[in-house]
Amino acid sequence: MKTIYLAGGCFWGVQKYFDQFDGVISTEVGYANGPEKAPSYEEVCQSSGHAETVKIVYDETKITLTELLKYYFLVIDPTSVNKQGNDIGIQYRTGIYYTTEDQLQEAQKVYQAEEQKIGEKLKVELEPIHNFYSAEQYHQKYLEKNPSGYCHIPSKMFKLEK
Helix, strand or coil, X not given: CEEEEEEECCHHHHHHHHHCCCCEXXXXXXXXXCCCCCCCHHHHHCCCCCEEEEEEEECCCCCCHHHHHHHHHHCCCCCCCCEECCEECHHHCEEEEECCHHHHHHHHHHHHHXXXXXXXXXXXXXXXXXXXXXXXXXXXXXXHHCCCCCCCCCHHHHHCCC
16 A cells, blocks of 8 residues: 545545545545644644645555546646635645655656646645644545535546546
């Protein structure tokens, strides 16, 4: 099993989106790459510096990091800074936070291909995971518990694997 951390705006939808793919073993929402202190949701909303992020554990024999990242780029605006959909703030920035050098090399290939495709520099952070703090329990699988909850990802994107 491998682990990658993806920040793509509000983590509720990003988690629901990645849960649909065969090979994704588990997902967990949390706060990443901010100060070395576990924040509360309220602190994150007040610009603590953390990004709303989804920890994805995946089986590389069923889904590759390249495939995960291609799916990732389908649901984010990679040219936007600190904004996805109607959500604005540093916690909504986009980022690919890798755990190994192999992941970095694979992510760089997808990243560069995406830049060529759109014809401009991406605003997506590509860096190692520095820290990850699990979000409060009520945020975990939020859209499963609250199907009418707000999400910047169109609902049709939650049915790609079906």
